[in-house]
Every structure is written in C-alpha cells, then in structure tokens.
Amino acid sequence: PPGEHGGEQREGEEGLEEGLEQRLADLRFLRQQAQRDLAVDQRQGAEQHQHQQTEQAEVLGQAAVQTRDRCTREDPADEVVELVGQARTGFAAIIAARIERAAQ
DSSP states (O other), X not given: OTTTTHHHHHHHHHHHHHHHHHXXXXXXXXXXXXXXXXXXXXXXXXXXXXXXXXXXXXXXXXXXXXXXXXXXXXXXHHHHHHHHHHHHHHHHHHHHHHHHHHHO
C-alpha cells in the first residue's frame, strides 16, 4: 500500500534538502572566494599598469636625451670615423690572437 514506506520517503526528501542546502552553502562560499580573488587581481593589475607606465616614461625620457645628444654634435661624420677606428682595433685584436695561437 502507498502509506507503507512514507517514513522512508520523508527521510529521503529531508536528506535531499540537506544535500541541496549544503551545496548552496558551498557555492556561496566559492563565490565569495572568487570575488576576493578578483579584487586582489584587480589591485595587482593596477599596480603593474602603474609600474609599466613609469618604465615607459623613463624609456621615453632616455630616448629624448639620446636624440638631443645626437643633435648637438658638431660633426656627425665624427661618429662614423670613431666606428671605423673601433672596427680596425677589433680586427687587429683578432689577427693578433690568431698569430699567437699559431705560434704556440
């Protein structure tokens, strides 16, 4: 008859309700954690953004100084002569090292 297992059915329903309530509590807790994590991520992102802007400003400042230095040179050909001299010195060092190695 239908009334024979009524107690068992009621216990099953109560167990299901308790399970749903616990799951809902778990989901609320996870949502709170996610919101806290998001707040931390947003603060860190803002700090990183500020740091990047500071670095970019420094780089732009250095580039401006370098540009000014290049513009104030009296003769741009001096730089070319200097580079050629450096290349000759470097090449001479390589040749000297080869000669020393061959002598050994």
